[in-house]
Amino acid sequence: MVERSPGSDDAVLVGLDFGAGGYAEGLEELSLLAASAGIRTRAVVRGRRDRPDPAHFAGSGKVDEIKRVLTEQGASIAIFNHALSPVQERNLEKALGCPVVDRTRLILDIFAQRAKSHEGKLQVELARLEYAATRLVRGWMHLERQRGGRGFLSGMGETQLEVDRRLIATRVKVLKDKLAKLRRRREVQRRARERGRAFTVSLVGYTNAGKSTLFNTLTHAGALAENRLFATLDTTTRRLYLPEAGNVAISDTVGFIRDLPHTLIAAFRATLEEAIHAELLLHVVDAASDAREAQIEEVGKVLAEIGAASIPRVLVWNKIDRNGLQPGVDRDEYDRIQRVRLSAKTGDGVDGLRRALIEAAASRTSPATPPNSMDVQRQAAEA
Ligand SMILES: Nc1nc2c(ncn2[C@@H]2O[C@H](COP(=O)(O)OP(=O)(O)OP(=O)(O)O)[C@@H](O)[C@H]2O)c(=O)[nH]1
Ligand SMILES: [Mg+2]
Secondary structure: OOOOOOOOEEEEEEEEEOOOOOOHHHHHHHHHHHHHOOEEEEEEEEEEOOOOEOOOEOOHHHHHHHHHHHHHHOOOEEEEOOOOOHHHHHHHHHHHOOOEEEHHHHHHHHHHHHOOOHHHHHHHHHHHHHHHHHHOOOOOHHHHHHHOOOOHHHHOOOOHHHHHHHHHHHHHHHHHHHHHHHHHHHHHHHHHHHHOOOEEEEEEEEOOOOHHHHHHHHHOOOOOOOOOOOOOOOOEEEEEEEOOOEEEEEEEOOOEOOOOOHHHHHHOHHHHHHHHOOOEEEEEEEOOOOOHHHHHHHHHHHHHHOOOOOOOEEEEEEOHHHOOOOOEEEEOOOOOEEEEEOOOOOOOOHHHHHHHHHHHHHOOOOOOOOOOHHHHHHHHHHO
16 A cells, blocks of 8 residues: 555546436535545546546546646545556556546545444454555565565465465454454343343444534533544444433444445444444534435445335434525424434534434334244244
C-alpha cells in the first residue's frame, strides 16, 4: 500500500460516467471521504465512457487530461471514485507518475485511521489484508527468475508470491479466530441484556446522518460525533431509562455508505449484525441532504443483506434545524409511529422519539425464545 501521512496530500478526483446515473453527487461524497482522510481536493476530472478501459480504466485522452490537471494543480495523488483492478491501478500509477487510490482503498484508509477499539483494529486489519491479497499480482516473478532456481525456496518450487499468500492467509486465519472469540463474548453480553429484559434499539443509517449526536442527546453519553465520514466504527451500547418503557439498551453503530467495499462489509459484519439483534431500528436520515432518498435506499439494501429487513423500524428525519421542517411524528395506517422529525443537535422533536420508543417497547412481543424441542414433540404427540 502507498503510505501517506494525513494532511500532506492534495488530490485530483476522477469520476467517470458509464451511461446510467451521473457521478456528480458521488464526487461530492468522494471529496468528503478524502477530507476525512486528511486529503484536500484540488480539482475534479469527469468523463463519460461506454465501459471501463481494461488497462487504464479511463481512455488515453482522459489519462492525459488527468496528468495535465495534476501538474497544473500541483496535486500529488489521483483518487478514482471507482474500484480499480490491480492492473489498472498499476498502469495508471505508471502513466500519471503519482500514487493512484481507488474508492475502496480510500475507505479502508479512513477506517484504519479511525479504528480505536481492539476489535475495530482487528476488523480493519483483516479488511486491509484481504484487499492486499487481491493486489498480490505476479510482481515477484522476475525476482524468482533472477534467483535462477538457486534459492532453496525455488528449489521447493515455491515462489515469493506463494510465500506472501501463505503469510497473509495465516494472519487472516489468526484474525478471524480472534474476532470470532470477541463475537462470542459479545453474544454472551447480549444474552445478559436480554435476561435483564431491556428493550434493545439500534441506531443505523448513512454515515454522517447524525447517529452519534442523537445517541448522545438521548443517553447523555460522550460518543464522538464529528463532521467526518465514519466518525464511528465501533458499536457502543448504553442503557437508557424511560418511564413506562423501563430499561432500553440503545446502540450506536458504524455508518453505511454507497458501495461499501466488500472486504469491509465482511469485516464489519459482526458489528453490523449487532443491528440484527435489536427489537427496533432507528434509521437516522440526514433530512437536510439532497441525497437523502438515495441514502435511505442504500441503508435499506445493506439492512436486507445482513438479514435485518424485518425488524420494526422508525425513520428519524434528523437535522430539521437545517431545512425548516417542523418537529413532530408521522403515523402509519395502524397508528404506529413511522417517522419522527427532529434535530439531534437542538433537541427539537426528541420528545417525539422518546414517545416512539415508549410505544414500541409497550407493543413488543416477549423476547423470542426458541421453543423447547421436547415441548414441540410432546405437543405433536398430543395433537
Ligand atoms: N445542524 C445539525 N447538525 C447535526 C445534527 N445532528 C448531527 N449533526 C452534525 O452532523 C455531523 C455528523 O454527526 P454524527 O453524529 O457524527 O453522525 P454519524 O451518523 O454518527 O456519523 P458516522 O459515525 O460518521 O457514521 C456532525 O457535524 C454533527 O454535529 C442536527 O440535528 N442538526
Ligand atoms: Mg457516529
